[in-house]
Amino acid sequence: MTATILDGKATRDEIFVDLTARVAALREQGITPGLATVLVGDDPGSAAYVRGKHNDCAKVGITSIRRDLPADITQSDLEAVIDELNANPDCTGYIVQLPLPKHLDENAALERIDPDKDADGLHPINLGRLVLGKDAALPCTPRGIVHLLRRYDVALEGAHAVVIGRGVTVGRPIGLLLTRRSENATVTLCHTGTRDLAAEVSRADIIVAAAGVPGLITADMVKPGAAVLDVGVTRTEDGLRGDVADGVADVAGFLSPNPGGVGPLTRAFLLTNVVERAERTAAES
Numbered sequence: 001m002t003a004t005i006l007d008g009k010a011t012r013d014e015i016f017v018d019l020t021a022r023v024a025a026l027r028e029q030g031i032t033p034g035l036a037t038v039l040v041g042d043d044p045g046s047a048a049y050v051r052g053k054h055n056d057c058a059k060v061g062i063t064s065i066r067r068d069l070p071a072d073i074t075q076s077d078l079e080a081v082i083d084e085l086n087a088n089p090d091c092t093g094y095i096v097q098l099p100l101p102k103h104l105d106e107n108a109a110l111e112r113i114d115p116d117k118d119a120d121g122l123h124p125i126n127l128g129r130l131v132l133g134k135d136a137a138l139p140c141t142p143r144g145i146v147h148l149l150r151r152y153d154v155a156l157e158g159a160h161a162v163v164i165g166r167g168v169t170v171g172r173p174i175g176l177l178l179t180r181r182s183e184n185a186t187v188t189l190c191h192t193g194t195r196d197l198a199a200e201v202s203r204a205d206i207i208v209a210a211a212g213v214p215g216l217i218t219a220d221m222v223k224p225g226a227a228v229l230d231v232g233v234t235r236t237e238d239g240l241r242g243d244v245a246d247g248v249a250d251v252a253g254f255l256s257p258n259p260g261g262v263g264p265l266t267r268a269f270l271l272t273n274v275v276e277r278a279e280r281t282a283a284e285s
């Protein structure tokens with residue numbers, strides 16, 4: 001078997017066509033959506049992600065605001081920037097690029113974001129709304145994963161999904177999305193304490209690998225025909241490596257590669273969250 005590739009770039013391009021029309025309609029009503037980014041320090045990977053987000057904004061007509069801050073910024077100075085963006089009427093939504101340098105309190109920074117401007121869906125209030133099944137900005141990578149599975153007609157109803165990784169940006173929230181009634185999958189969340197990872201993975205119809213361990217998921221672990229989404233990223237001397245080893249495409253039914261799979265959708269759904277918030281504002285005015 002050779003897996004069908006879940007093409008994140010082509011799917012992102014479809015989303016951008018839709019967003020471009022929606023942003024144009026908002027602008028006609030006098031509303032210009034604006035996304036801000038807060039980048040602390042000079043990590044080249046984070047800087048590249050932030051650059052990409054601003055390029056995406058330009059493509060669909062969203063204005064963008066940058067706050068690039070020194071690596072040694074204090075927590076209180078970072079929080080002052082967050083307060084400024086909370087109050088800034090040109091900023092519809094914003095993100096604090098993660099990870100933050102070790103001396104900063106990431107959770108305190110995320111909690112200070114106005115939940116209504118939380119374009120990442122990572123504020124505790126928005127994660128809580130997701131748990132309760134209420135309307136909220138959804139975390140971008142998990143939203144991208146579900147969109148990609150649906151775009152390629154991967155069966156979710158009754159499927160057994162195995163998620164590897166319990167991080168807050170992917171592992172924990174993807175379990176919440178896939179177990180909503182609208183998706184109705186059964187989810188097993190694996191992590192470093194899982195006794196027999198290969199046994200868990202081998203039972204999965206859908207595998208979401210978000211551990212950040214290069215080549216963790218090998219072909220012998222994968223049930224023939226399963227959908228495999230490679231979400232983990234590790235920067236090595238040989239470039240970016242995902243969590244999925246070579247050879248998995250020969251066994252899987254569907255494969256979201258890395259790069260070129262879920263990553264572009266993370267960016268697309270960031271912009272979608274901003275446009276949706278601007279549309280809510282337009283509907284209320």
Ligand SMILES: Nc1nc2c(c(=O)[nH]1)N[C@@H](CN(C=O)c1ccc(C(=O)N[C@@H](CCC(=O)O)C(=O)O)cc1)CN2
Nearest residue numbers: 049095096097098099120140169259260261263264266
């Ligand atoms: N505040 C946030 N910080 C981080 C998030 C996040 O969702 N919010 N996720 C990641 C990084 N990230 C977005 O910020 C991100 C990762 C990957 C991609 C992407 O498009 N990747 C490409 C490859 C890019 C490359 O070659 O370097 C791909 O997969 O094709 C976009 C965004 C951690 N921080």
